[in-house]
Amino acid sequence: MSNQQLDQLRTELDDVNVELLNLISKRGDLVKRIGEVKEQQGMNRFDPVRERAMLNKISEKNEGPFEDSTVTQLFKEIFKASLELQEDDHRKALLV
Amino acid sequence: MSNQQLDQLRTELDDVNVELLNLISKRGDLVKRIGEVKEQQGMNRFDPVRERAMLNKISEKNEGPFEDSTVTQLFKEIFKASLELQEDDHRKALLV
Numbered sequence: 001m002s003n004q005q006l007d008q009l010r011t012e013l014d015d016v017n018v019e020l021l022n023l024i025s026k027r028g029d030l031v032k033r034i035g036e037v038k039e040q041q042g043m044n045r046f047d048p049v050r051e052r053a054m055l056n057k058i059s060e061k062n063e064g065p066f067e068d069s070t071v072t073q074l075f076k077e078i079f080k081a082s083l084e085l086q087e088d089d090h091r092k093a094l095l096v
Numbered sequence: 097m098s099n100q101q102l103d104q105l106r107t108e109l110d111d112v113n114v115e116l117l118n119l120i121s122k123r124g125d126l127v128k129r130i131g132e133v134k135e136q137q138g139m140n141r142f143d144p145v146r147e148r149a150m151l152n153k154i155s156e157k158n159e160g161p162f163e164d165s166t167v168t169q170l171f172k173e174i175f176k177a178s179l180e181l182q183e184d185d186h187r188k189a190l191l192v
Contacts, residue, residue, distance in 0.1 A: 006137075009130045010146075014153060016123045017171070021154050023119060024170060027112045028161040034105045041102075050106075057110060058117055065124040070177050074120060075113070077173050081166050 024078065028085055035086030039093065045086045051079055120174065124181055131182035135189065141182045147175055 035045050058075055059068045066074075131141050154171055155164045162170075 003137075006130065006133050009126060009133065013123065013126050013130065014150065016119060016126060017150060017154055018157055020116070020119050020123065020171075020174070021157055021167065023112060023116050024167070025159065025161060027109065027116065030105060030109050030112060032161060034102065034109065037102050037105065041099075054110065054113055058113055061114055061117055063121065065121060065128060065181055066177060070180075071117065071120070074173055074177060075116075077170055078116070081162060081170060084166075085161055 027078065028082055031082035032085055032089060035089055039090065045090070046083060054079075123174065124178055127178040128181055128185060131185055135186065141186070142179060150175075 038045055055072050055075060058071060062068055062071050134141055151168050151171060154167060158164055158167050
């Protein structure tokens with residue numbers, strides 16, 4: 001194992017970070033659009049049943065290396081940030 | 097806007113969740129391999145300078161919809177979980 005190998009792994013990690021950022025951003029855009037549809041239909045933005053169903057699907061697909069509990073925790077953070085995006089939009093809509 | 101459209105957006109969201117899971121898992125595997133290389137070279141696993149550099153790169157690439165501060169917070173959670181994976185491996189190695 002050499003420093004060269006470490007550098008290569010780090011380059012791969014940097015690439016994965018950017019892919020992750022792109023996907024988290026894409027997810028944020030999708031959640032915003034879902035929030036708009038729900039707003040127009042007078043539906044609640046937060047749906048704990050749907051959130052639980054998403055977490056169950058994610059855990060079912062999880063093959064490691066992270067434990068299900070870790071993956072669930074990470075996704076809960078992502079869900080929370082996404083919901084805050086919807087709330088920002090809602091506040092802006094109220095101010096118009 | 098119809099329920100059909102909401103269903104379609106939710107299906108897209110489920111797909112993005114699975115892509116995110118796959119990428120987070122790939123990242124976990126990469127970090128484990130980096131941990132092994134560092135272990136063999138007697139290097140510290142946690143490198144705050146490298147972590148800061150990764151966060152800076154990620155913020156530079158961020159084009160929304162999330163604020164830089166939110167993206168940074170999400171990635172810090174992902175980094176923390178990844179570091180815990182390395183620590184688990186280290187403990188197992190010590191027990192062998």
